[in-house]
Amino acid sequence: MSKKLLLIDGNSLAFRAFYAMYNQLERMITHDGLHTNALVAFNNFLDWLTEDCQPDLALVAWDATSGKETFRGDLYDQYKAGRKKTPSEFKEQFPYLRKLVANHGLHNYEHEGLEADDIIGTLSKLGTAAGYEVTVVTGDQDLIQLASDQVTVKVTKKGVTEIDAYTPAFIREKYNLTPDQIIEKKALTGDTSDNYPGVTKVGEKTALKLLAQYHDLDNLYAHVDEMKQSKLKENLINDRQQAFRARKLATIITDADLSIDLSDLTYTGLNVPELTEFYEKLDFKQALAKLHALQASGQIEGVEQPAQKQLTVQELTVDNLDLLANVKDEVAFHLDFTGENYHTADSVGFVIGNPEIGYFGSRQVELLQEPILKNLLENDQIDKDLFHVKAQWVLLKRLGIDLKGVKFDFLLVAYLLDTVGNDNVLSTLAQRFQIYLTADEDFYGKGSHYQIPADTQAVLDHIGAQTDAIWHLKEPTFKELKEHQQDHLYFDIELPLAFVLAQMEYQGFKVKPERLEEMGADLDKRINDLISEIYRLAGEEFNLNSPKQLGVLLFEKMGLPVIKKTKTGYSTAVDVLEQLAPQAPIVDFILQYRQLNKIKSTYVDGLLAVINPADSKIHTRFLQTLTQTGRLSSVDPNLQNIPMRTEEGRKIRHAFVASQADWVIFGADYSQIELRVLADVTGDENLQKAFLAGEDIHAETARAVYGLADDAPVDPLMRRTAKAVNFGIVYGISDYGLSNNLGISRSEAKSFIDTYFKEFPQVHEWMDQIKKQAHEQGYVETIAHRRRYLPDIHAKNFHLRSFAERTAMNSPIQGSAADIIKVAMIKVNQMLQEKHLQSRMLLQVHDELIFEVPANELDQIQELVPKVMDSAIKLKIPLKVDSHFGSTWYEAK
């Protein structure tokens, strides 16, 4: 095989790189304020190119930066004139581009009076003569004139990820031209970006037609007089000189005098120490991770990574399980699975061990059921270090194993240390602590490309690297946990909660498909009637689910007034439609359609699709490490947003039933927990008194704000306003937001807020103090020391900064309420166990808990659950819990 020469057009590619990632410009800045978007894209591109091409010789050519004009400037004084100034954000990256190239083991070259094109043209000719297979890479079509049997010219298309490889055959196919004729084409069309004209009115199409007939410029002009009279002929004759000048400008020099030789261009590969330093200096986290992963996997040599020694997992079989007899007090364990939903996922394999005894694993997860392994996992005297304990617990439970003795869950700890940018992926979370792993996505592929490699050892080593990383992550992360005063939050709240949640998910909530199907049939009929009526009133059929088409109908064809706009067009949201309803009867039908269709598609059809046929239950997953405030979320399906507010939707809850006959559904919810938390954390005495004074906090607030007597009646409008103010306070109030919500003027809203703060002065003080704290330390905390960092608190942008300030006020409230119910869940679960009750907790919906309860336990549960919830965490004012039960979730209201 012939040797390879790689020639890269530095300027055009860097330019492409800068604009390919232009939308990332302000996100990619080093701590010293250097923009790095072009560097990041160029770096990725170099990686890809060198891996793909594996060159023997390689060079990146740059346009001359100094001194003398190029011959093209001499030839035409307008050459490249009128170009926009290079943005300074791009210019500042130039010097680093060259370093980047050098650190990748490629040569940089520029030469006075020459453009990068000419350097590449000359070297490609030299390379061809010396028998090299030449690859030219550029962002610019001009270079394709160099294509030949030995030279392939790769040109980036959109961005830098897609590439066309121009060979003579490809050029023939695309333009019906030879590479040489590319110059002739350019002569006729000129070049707008280099600012030289060809022949007036001749663009690509005309040029191709002329070249098909006349082949080249000389022959064309030799026969131009024979052409029949036309505007084109006139233009050709008039612009003859321009065309020939353009041909000279477009022709790339292939015999320039260079001060280098092919022998100077040896490709030396990555300079790992230099590149590491470069990446570190410019905060290239991903590139650094990739580099470290390459080193760890032994594909390249480089800087010593003590914690990342290449480890080999020893494969376990039924015959060598006694290898695990040495396991004493602590092991790391990782059971890998496909996809995200561990309730249904297939297992890929597992690894167990630690650096002292080594790592052992198998792709046969049934091995875990062998006594030695099962006992080890179920032994609470042997500490386990894991990633994502809840998933591990469920996967093992499905194998009949009861995981115990868990001490470290890296996912939970990483989430508690910093919620920002947590993607729940081990490899990216590990990077925060300078541990670099091959990402699952890179190892297995993603989406439809997911495939478990056939090489068992490779798979085990991949899982092993993760297991070993978990082991090494424990110490540094536990240390930070302590510094954050989050030991209690982790050991006494989140870690035990993970087991409670795992049991709830595994238990599942029984759903009667026939109830949903009945509802579905009824809804279908009513939806179809609505659709017919809407089409009739509209006078045409259209896609009712398309806000765009609906907007055209309402606001263009029917001429209804535009009340609100979205980024992309007219808003057709409920509040808008409600305002339009009196003006056109169709609008009310559309509102009804929207409501019923939502119930049908999201809830009837959506839930039916996720009932497990084996047990007729729905097994949601609670995401414990996602929200920025400490709340849970629920997915696959979301059982935290089952309809409640409208009767029509609420009927969905009829389908949710207890799993056994004579059992009931029991629900208990905190009353006004967030406002009680507010009264507690602010220490506001008036707010505390208001809670102690009456049943109805919104009415009490109204009395305070409107200056009514303690026992005076409160009219509904006053109560509604006070309620909105209470919500506003919890959300981090602004007069603008409140005015919008209540449909009042900003100044009226402002005066409400002022009065509120006058009545509850310590709430006001707390709001100021928490904002100040956020500015000073960059984060806010809940009563259990749950932390939320607010990077935007220092933003120059008013919008971002204001948002961060509202968040600073809201997160401690919402988050503390989350702390309280989490503690309650752990205590309720403990109580159920201690009292040997069969009742089971099924769901948490932020301020309420849902249970299924045998009829004979109902009295006890009704007494005990609210009691445990009340006393979960002691506040300065009592917590209040309401409870309900019934034969279905609908009845438990």
Added chain:
DNA sequence: GGGCTCACG
């Protein structure tokens, strides 16, 4: 994949 809409607390 982003935007819109709408379900919950």
Added chain:
DNA sequence: ACGTACGTGAGCCCA
């Protein structure tokens, strides 16, 4: 002058 109430997830459209 600026212009959003806080926290979520799912279905659908449309590029």
